[in-house]
Amino acid sequence: MSDQPARSKRDQSCSAPSEGSVRGGLIVAVLRGLSVVFAAIVVAMATVPASAGEGLTLSDAWVPAAPEVGRDIPLLVTIRNDTTSPEALMRVRCPIANFSERHTVDRGEGAPAMRSIPNIPIAAGSTLVLLPTAYHVMLLQTREPLEPGKRFTCTIVFQKAGSIETEVEVRKSP
Numbered sequence: 185m186s187d188q189p190a191r192s193k194r195d196q197s198c199s200a201p202s203e204g205s206v207r208g209g210l211i212v213a214v215l216r217g218l219s220v221v222f223a224a225i226v227v228a229m230a231t232v233p234a235s236a237g238e239g240l241t242l243s244d245a246w247v248p249a250a251p252e253v254g255r256d257i258p259l260l261v262t263i264r265n266d267t268t269s270p271e272a273l274m275r276v277r278c279p280i281a282n283f284s285e286r287h288t289v290d291r292g293e294g295a296p297a298m299r300s301i302p303n304i305p306i307a308a309g310s311t312l313v314l315l316p317t318a319y320h321v322m323l324l325q326t327r328e329p330l331e332p333g334k335r336f337t338c339t340i341v342f343q344k345a346g347s348i349e350t351e352v353e354v355r356k357s358p
């Protein structure tokens with residue numbers, strides 16, 4: 185207790201310069217730490233995986249009118265892939281149909297024929313328009329009358345972007 189002030193004074197006097205340099209070092213360390221954090225954020229932003237809908241845009245989703253229940257109808261939608269990697273449409277769930285399939289249309293000898301496929305590819309940086317005569321989703325066994333103007337929501341599941349909900353419009357069959 186008796187030498188306390190002397191020691192603290194000595195400590196102060198001899199630690200004063202080093203305390204300053206420690207503080208300076210601390211600031212440098214904090215700044216370095218922050219720059220590491222910022223660099224990490226930039227890297228994270230550059231490599232963040234596509235979340236639902238990111239880089240993938242769905243538009244103009246429609247089905248042809250089907251007044252009687254139990255029909256199989258194509259779901260047509262425009263899919264824009266703005267990412268630099270290929271995508272694939274894996275599954276579709278619509279409340280108005282019991283099942284769905286991915287279809288392509290084979291054109292060999294004879295009449296064009298629809299064929300079920302595991303997924304529909306969407307190339308990087310491309311726009312794919314689903315058509316009854318090309319890639320499309322087939323909604324099987326409609327559960328309710330689909331009159332022109334009616335709307336419903338479907339969930340489309342993509343390989344990388346995950347689930348995206350889209351509103352679908354019933355249009356007069358062409």
Ligand SMILES: [Cu+2]
Nearest residue numbers: 258287298322
């Ligand atoms: Cu089909």
